[in-house]
Amino acid sequence: MPVSSLLAVEDLSVRFTAGAVSIEAVRSINFRLAPGECLALVGESGCGKSVTALALLGLLPDYATITGKVFWRERELNALSPDERRAYRGRRMAMVFQEPASSLNPVYTAGEQVAEAIRLHRRLPRREAMAQAIALLEEVRVPDAAQKAHSYPHQLSGGMRQRVLLAAALACEPELLLADEPTTALDVTVQKQILDLLSQLQRKRRMAMIFITHDLALVPQLADRMAVMYAGSLVEFGPAAAVIAAPAHPYTRALVTTHPELWVGGEPLPELPGLPPDPSQRSEGCPFAPRCQHVQPVCQTRFPPPVPLGEGRWAACLTSVAGSLVRRRVVP
Amino acid sequence: MSDLGGRLFGSAEGSTVTLPVLEVQELEVRFPGRTRWLRERRMDIRPVAGVSLELAPGETVGLVGESGCGKSTLARAIVGLVPVSAGVVRVGGVDLTTLRGGDLQCARRSVQLIFQDPYGSLNPRLRVGTTIWEALNLRKTNSLPNREKIAALLFEVGLDPEVRYCFPHQLSGGQRQRVAIARALAVDPLVLVADEPTSALDVPVQTRILNLLREVQMRHDMAMLLITHDLHLVRKVCHKVAVMYLGHLVELMPVTEQVQPLHPYSRALAAAAPSLLSHGRGETSELPLGEVPSFLKLPPGCPFAPRCKLRKPICDKALPLLAEAGEDHLVRCPVTLQVHN
DSSP states (O other): OOTTOSEEEEEEEEEEEETTEEEEEEEEEEEEEOTTOEEEEEOOTTSSHHHHHHHHHTOSOTTEEEEEEEEETTEEGGGSOHHHHHHHBTTTEEEEOSOHHHHSOTTSOHHHHHHHHHHHHSOOOHHHHHHHHHHHHHHTTOTTHHHHTTSOGGGSOHHHHHHHHHHHHHTTOOSEEEEESTTTTSOHHHHHHHHHHHHHHHHHHTOEEEEEESOGGGSTTTOSEEEEEETTEEEEEEEHHHHHHSOOSHHHHHHHHTSGGGOOSSSOOOOOOSOOOOTTSOOSSOTTGGGOTTOOHHHHHSOOOOEEEETTEEESOSHHHHSTTTTOOOOO | OTTTTTTTTTOOTTOSSOOOSEEEEEEEEEEOOOOOTTOOOOOOEEEEEEEEEEEOTTOEEEEEOOTTSSHHHHHHHHHTSSOOOEEEEEETTEEGGGOOHHHHHHHHTTEEEEOSOTTTSSOTTSOHHHHHHHHHHHSTTOOSOHHHHHHHHHHHTTOOGGGGGSOGGGSOHHHHHHHHHHHHHTTOOSEEEEESTTTTSOHHHHHHHHHHHHHHHHHHTOEEEEEESOHHHHHHHOSEEEEEETTEEEEEEEOOSSOOOOSHHHHHHHHHSOOTTOOSSOOOTTSOSSOOOOGGGOOSSOTTGGGOTTOOGGGGTSOOOOEEEETTEEESOHHHHHHHO
8 A cells, every 4th residue: 555645445335234125335435545635525315425434434333334444544444443443533534514503512602512622632621622612713714703602503604503513623633524515505605615715724734635525516626536426336536627527437427417507508408317226226237327328238247347547547437438438528 | 267367367479569477576575573572673574675577478587696585585475475565476467466365366376386395395195196186176177187187297297197196205306396396287377486496406306307397388388487596507597587685686687698797796606606617726706705694684775785895885875776787687786887887
């Protein structure tokens, strides 16, 4: 394993079993993350994005079966005891969730919750922790931080709550921030403010970030590289700008070409037919095959291996990569 | 009078001038504020403060703005789900605000609302067929037997007629939104008001629902008011865009290549919209300062003034008027208009 990566995920799979039903939510995914790098994880709801993030943090419930390896520098995280694993959460990797209203405790003030995160990892007197919490709230640009620190979550707007959550996540200066759809519940203007803040903080603190989103349009302004996920598997991986400009996998291509921004008005808008497969009945072949325009007999029987495309890019598709439509530019 | 607002006033066929099918004039919705003990002043809030809009048959108008700016209240006021405190809502020539009882019920059918959340807008205890049957029974003029009509409606929205035996929880989000559209179509409306019809759905499903909405709109020559926060979508599917901020329309513009938004708020919304084509970190200078103020603490003049980067002393004096900036283009900002002209 090269020394340069901060996080290396090798053949990570997550399976949930309930009685006779077994669902493979994440299917042997592989990727590496360098320190200070921002990776966007893109896909539809139910494709396993959030489960991947929770598996990296070790926050999945006991009934989830996790196989594969997650390396943090040289340490293998899945081999650690729960207590050892706990020391990694918050201090080295932290997470910001989608719904800021439900991730904050309604009976504590914003400042107390940020201070709690600080005190959990560093022994500090209450008052000092509070002073640091206020400094953190200032860093995430909460106006009148000293005053807002004494507000309860219900007194804050959605954007402010997300900032408080971000302050709590940054409390122990993590090296990796996992942001799971952090702006989905927010308005476009507030979304833009939070995204700008995230990218500035990430640069300033040289923090790596895994940014999970279903909206492809958020990727170019934030991410260095992107991973596209479909039905539990990674289907395409590479530099964000290159993947969006000329997607190689038919699914990525469909995501880009059906995006409202690229529609040409008038005629019916381009659409992607079909639905993602039922997770309890996954086939041996390519999960995208039933919806794919370029489907070949080989797609039905064999899960396509990643096909390298140079510049650290790959796509898990045999037919389109080999065929003529390799990486045709779709974005001007 | 049983078919008031249905066929009778429905079309402007034959006449050379297309009359607007939906006319909203100076519409105001006022919610009474809480009276505090020993406090004299009662603070009312006005989520819709004098909005005027017109929709021609077959026309799509996009209504955009941040959450809490009164978009959904306007939609609800148009279909009569919240009481209107002043102004006129005319659908096919009939003023809905003056009607009561049975006449209102009949007239209301000509405007149908499609809600944002298809999980919350269908009765979980009714089978899909029953939901649509209830809507069909509202109009007493159907010639086909209901069973066939239900199947025809489901077919029209791209669902298998067998879906009528399903309960909403057995359907996906996209399918539920299709059922909601079928239910709206059951009463042959003249106007469709769609309140964020796609924001609860996955991206590929959004496109399909939008295609369906446009298809049924064209087939029935309906007018559509599309409420959304997605500016890309508005530019692609609407004829006109109305931008709303704190109860007021701040800009009304046609969607063409030449016309660019002028009001600082519209420009901010456009700048904030995420773009696939952006390279690296975007331009942040257009972003408005802070967040939307509360309706309880409205600024005295222009509602956008406290967040505006072009703020001048006149902005704080009185609410600016909607003034013409070009053909069919109205802007409520004297400062930008001065520069523009």
